[in-house]
Amino acid sequence: MAEPIIEVRGVTKVYHVGVEVIHALRGVDLAVHAGEMVAIMGSSGSGKSTLMNTLGCLDRPTAGTYHLGGREVSGLDAAELSQVRNQEIGFVFQSFELLPRLTALENVELPLLYARGKGWGWARQRRKLAEEALQRVGLGKRMDHRPNQLSGGQKQRVAIARALIAKPRILMADEPTGNLDTTTTEEILALFAQIHAQGQTVLMVTHENDVAAHCERVVRLRDGLVLSDLPAEQDAAVGPLALARRSAA
Numbered sequence: 001m002a003e004p005i006i007e008v009r010g011v012t013k014v015y016h017v018g019v020e021v022i023h024a025l026r027g028v029d030l031a032v033h034a035g036e037m038v039a040i041m042g043s044s045g046s047g048k049s050t051l052m053n054t055l056g057c058l059d060r061p062t063a064g065t066y067h068l069g070g071r072e073v074s075g076l077d078a079a080e081l082s083q084v085r086n087q088e089i090g091f092v093f094q095s096f097e098l099l100p101r102l103t104a105l106e107n108v109e110l111p112l113l114y115a116r117g118k119g120w121g122w123a124r125q126r127r128k129l130a131e132e133a134l135q136r137v138g139l140g141k142r143m144d145h146r147p148n149q150l151s152g153g154q155k156q157r158v159a160i161a162r163a164l165i166a167k168p169r170i171l172m173a174d175e176p177t178g179n180l181d182t183t184t185t186e187e188i189l190a191l192f193a194q195i196h197a198q199g200q201t202v203l204m205v206t207h208e209n210d211v212a213a214h215c216e217r218v219v220r221l222r223d224g225l226v227l228s229d230l231p232a233e234q235d236a237a238v239g240p241l242a243l244a245r246r247s248a249a
Contacts, residue, residue, distance in 0.1 A: 003070055005169060005201055006032040006055060011064030011074075013050050013224075024050040025061065026224035034169070037192070037202040039212035039232070042221035049174070051221065052205045056089055056172050057081040069169060086111070090163030094175040096155040098147045098162075104154075105130050105143040108162045133161035137191060153184035160191065164200075171195065173204045177211055189214045209236070 013025040025047045032038055042048040053059040054066065057073060060081070066074040073084055085091075090111075098107045108130040134143050137157040147155055156176060163171055173192070177185040193214060196202050204215060212218045218235035220227040228235065 004031040004067070005034045005069055006030070006203075007065075007067045008054070008061075009065050011051075011054060011061045011066060013047075013054065013059070014062045023224055025054070027064070028221075028224070028226055030219065030226065030229070032201065032203065034201050035196075035199055036217065037196040037215045038204070038217045038219060039215040040203065040205045040219050040221065041207065041209075041212055042227075043207070045223075046221040047224040048205050048221050050224075052172060052174055052203070055203065056091065057085045086166070088169050090166065090168035090171045092156070092159050092163050092171065092173040092176045094178040096147070096152075096159045096179075098155055098158060100147050103144050103146055104134060104139060104150065104158045104161075107147075107158055108133050108165055111162060111166045129165055130161070133165045134158070136164070137161045151184070152180050153187055156180065156184075156188050157191065160188075160195070164195070170201045170203065173202065175206055176204065177206070177208070185211070 008028055008030050011025055011028045012023070015022040015024060028047070028051060030051075040048050040051060050059070054061050057068070057076075058081075060076070061074050064074065065072060068084065068088060073081070076084065099110070105127070109126050112126045112129065131140075131143065134140060137160050139154060139157050139161065142150060142154060147158075150158065176192070177188055180188060189211065192202060192204070202215075204211070206212055213232055213236055215232055217229065218232050219229045220235070228238075230238065
């Protein structure tokens with residue numbers, strides 16, 4: 001099997017809040033291969049958000065190793081981590097994070113403002129790529145709309161297009177359907193499935209079993225440790241309560 005695109009070994013994360021010491025991650029091992037769609041689940045305080053921040057190069061682990069595309073990134077400084085994020089990872093958030101005064105097209109263009117390229121030639125190319133990204137998510141007729149003129153599902157489609165415009169190797173989604181109704185949730189999950197079917201690696205943090213069931217694998221965290229790492233079908237068959245009881249036994 002090919003080398004994992006994501007591989008963490010023995011990763012810990014410790015926070016100091018006054019005199020209190022919080023062990024958010026206690027030695028996590030995880031590997032994700034290119035083209036996989038993986039859900040990361042866990043209750044509040046399980047460490048799933050801390051793990052996502054680490055995998056997304058938004059934070060550094062206290063100890064352990066993190067190889068991204070074969071490169072050790074756990075010891076990089078803030079500027080180097082920022083460069084890795086811009087080149088390797090696209091982010092989708094629960095609250096969309098769109099700038100209200102910009103159109104959908106301008107919001108999607110934003111990541112490329114930090115990329116190389118100057119002059120009108122690059123501006124035209126950047127606009128073309130943003131148009132293609134919006135068409136890919138089914139918003140070709142909403143390019144000139146601002147966020148307050150879009151539904152929640154349409155806002156998330158814009159956010160997904162923005163995450164994909166720089167052609168990242170990994171798409172990371174943090175509770176991407178948390179602000180959406182059931183019907184819109186299914187539409188967005190179908191879009192993620194379509195993007196994944198085209199070869200995109202997808203990591204999705206969620207607390208909803210129905211959302212995780214759309215992924216290939218489900219990784220469950222508890223108290224900063226990996227509780228289980230199973231194909232989605234097996235995870236659904238065993239159930240989270242049974243897994244928790246098995247871990248406690």
